[in-house]
Amino acid sequence: MSTDLLAAIEAQSTVEDKKRSPFVAEVLELLLASPMGEQLRENAQKHRRSLVHELESNLVLFNEHIPTARIVELAEASQRHPDQMLVRLILLGLRVYERAIARMEADIEGSNELS
Known part of the structure; x- marks a missing residue:
C-alpha cells in the first residue's frame, strides 16, 4: 500500500471519526457486496x-461530464437532495428523448406514406 493511499485512508477515516479498518471494510463492502457494487462488477465483466x-x-462520467454544481443549485431551488435531482433530471431527459424519437419516427412514416 502506498504512503499516499495510507495517508488518504487515515485522513478520511479521521473525518468520519472511524478507525482505519472499519472505514476500509465499509468502502470495500460498498464496492463488492452492495447492490451497487454487484452492478459495477456485472458491468465490468460484461465490458471485459x-x-x-x-x-x-x-x-x-459523474466528475467530468455531469454539471454537478448546476445540479446542486437546481436541487436546492426545488428543496431536493442532489441525488434525487439527478435521478429526476435523468428520468425527465429520457422522457423528452423518447417522445422526440417517437415524433421523428412518426414523421418518417408519414413522409414514406406520401411517397
Whole structure:
C-alpha cells in the first residue's frame, strides 16, 4: 500500500471519526457486496474490464461530464437532495428523448406514406 493511499485512508477515516479498518471494510463492502457494487462488477465483466476500470469510468462520467454544481443549485431551488435531482433530471431527459424519437419516427412514416 502506498504512503499516499495510507495517508488518504487515515485522513478520511479521521473525518468520519472511524478507525482505519472499519472505514476500509465499509468502502470495500460498498464496492463488492452492495447492490451497487454487484452492478459495477456485472458491468465490468460484461465490458471485459477490471472492476477498478469500471469504477473509474463511472466516476469520470459523474466528475467530468455531469454539471454537478448546476445540479446542486437546481436541487436546492426545488428543496431536493442532489441525488434525487439527478435521478429526476435523468428520468425527465429520457422522457423528452423518447417522445422526440417517437415524433421523428412518426414523421418518417408519414413522409414514406406520401411517397
